[in-house]
């Protein structure tokens with residue numbers, strides 16, 4: 001199988017690259033060769049690589065910055081995602097597109113299912129929602145995977161921020177009233193691979209649609225931070241006390257959903273694949289970060 005992945009340095013792109021193996025080629029292409037806002041660059045990449053499937057994790061992911069940079073966020077997350085899906089469709093190949101829990105308002109009391117009404121609270125989530133719709137309309141063989149709270153040894157993420165800031169501070173104030181599921185990048189990559197394999201094995205495209213794919217369990221950002229420090233401390237790494245605070249005490253330009261828990265049963269049933277609990281990802285991430293330093 002040959003997989004073309006958009007973006008080269010993104011967390012999910014790098015985790016997908018790590019899955020390259022004998023018999024499995026993973027080609028990650030980012031700017032300037034492949035730019036989501038330039039359809040011709042995507043067509044050229046597909047013509048050159050001749051992939052069996054295209055995975056699109058590239059995105060404008062700066063949640064707060066998007067509030068004052070709406071055009072750029074939509075250019076990548078809506079028009080750009082459509083470009084990738086349409087280019088794949090023109091080559092008659094499926095697309096696996098990565099989306100987010102931030103398409104929801106957070107008002108629901110239970111985990112969200114795929115058929116629940118969306119209602120993004122910020123520009124990032126709104127642009128990603130528009131991207132989902134355009135991807136599904138542009139390619140009859142499209143899987144939209146909504147995941148959440150991604151962390152990995154790569155790029156920027158909450159776990160790496162906590163370890164960095166925790167080095168110099170005894171106490172960190174972290175919001176405790178936003179609920180969701182941290183999801184480890186390599187587990188996302190394995191889930192994407194399961195989707196790719198299914199899509200190629202069942203070329204009728206009956207699997208097209210939206211799916212929720214997050215790790216097992218749930219927590220809050222404060223709970224995530226506590227677990228990070230507990231495990232980091234036991235390995236002799238950075239440690240800090242976490243002071244749980246309400247969202248009101250941590251003002252940010254973008255409003256985030258208070259509940260973005262996702263129900264993954266549809267994903268498990270169709271793709272016969274399950275992600276491990278979020279806590280296990282922390283341990284593996286700390287090991288990988290130790291190895292990298």
Ligand SMILES: NC(=O)C1=CN([C@@H]2O[C@H](COP(=O)(O)OP(=O)(O)OC[C@H]3O[C@@H](n4cnc5c(N)ncnc54)[C@H](OP(=O)(O)O)[C@@H]3O)[C@@H](O)[C@H]2O)C=CC1
Pocket residue numbers: 006007008009010011012013030031034035036037056057058059060061076080098099100101128147148149150151155156
């Ligand atoms: N991070 C998270 O917590 C979550 C992420 N998601 C979704 O998962 C996906 C992957 O996220 P993640 O790996 O963390 O993202 P990152 O922010 O780590 O990486 C995004 C990548 O997209 C690339 N990119 C941005 N604009 C363009 C463009 N115009 N053309 C080509 N490449 C571009 C960036 O390249 P460059 O280096 O050139 O800027 C970067 O490599 C995204 O779709 C995101 O919306 C969903 C839920 C949670």
Ligand SMILES: Cc1cn([C@H]2C[C@H](O)[C@@H](COP(=O)(O)OP(=O)(O)O[C@H]3O[C@@H](C)C(=O)[C@@H](O)[C@H]3O)O2)c(=O)[nH]c1=O
Pocket residue numbers: 061062063064100101102147148149150157158161172173174175178221250252256
């Ligand atoms: C650094 C920090 C953050 N926070 C809060 C702010 C926010 O509510 C929450 C998470 O902050 P971050 O900015 O790291 O996370 P954020 O950028 O909102 O992460 C999101 O990224 C996009 C791309 C997604 O798709 C989402 O699933 C989600 O992962 O924690 C604290 O309370 N204390 C702190 O010290």
Ligand SMILES: [Mg+2]
Pocket residue numbers: 062063
């Ligand atoms: Mg952030």
